[in-house]
């Protein structure tokens with residue numbers, strides 16, 4: 001199974017994970033557009049036989065974080081659970097190359113999701129060099145999985161990958177708990 005990473009506005013072929021092929025896929029949706037209540041999405045996933053990629057019935061909140069907004073879980077999440085799907089519109093190559101969205105996620109060389117909709121709560125998950133989650137691809141969809149047991153109140157994170165890190169995080173300094181523990185102490189009132 002292939003793990004994919006977010007890509008960035010105006011990203012060139014060189015900046016993408018696997019380069020680009022000159023084939024523009026038809027516009028598809030990775031799921032129906034518009035908000036999807038948590039329970040509804042989970043029920044829909046079960047119906048479609050997603051197995052371990054069925055998102056659990058967890059509650060989340062978008063909060064100010066160490067890097068703008070972030071996503072916290074309000075409920076404990078067990079190791080290995082499917083936390084949430086990263087969904088959005090699938091872009092054509094032209095759209096991807098001209099997009100200004102900061103929520104692009106490259107699944108493979110031909111497929112990129114624009115996770116801009118605010119109802120796509122996974123778009124708020126920040127990068128960490130010591131992440132509690134990791135993205136996995138299944139049937140050209142992105143699922144965020146728990147790498148360890150996650151306590152209620154913890155912020156969710158995954159590793160965006162070397163290319164994204166080097167191009168977009170490193171130049172401004174990574175603010176994750178591993179790279180900037182002082183920031184996290186202050187944020188947590190320490």
Ligand SMILES: C[S@@+](CC[C@H](N)C(=O)[O-])C[C@H]1O[C@@H](n2cnc3c(N)ncnc32)[C@H](O)[C@@H]1O
Pocket residue numbers: 006067068069070102103123124125126127128168169173174175176
């Ligand atoms: C997919 S968005 C994550 C949500 C974003 N924080 C927000 O407020 O919408 C990715 C962007 O968040 C910021 N970011 C995420 N993780 C970061 C980190 N560890 N250090 C610094 N900036 C980070 C960067 O600006 C990055 O381009």
Ligand SMILES: [Zn+2]
Pocket residue numbers: 128129130174175176177178179180
């Ligand atoms: Zn870091």
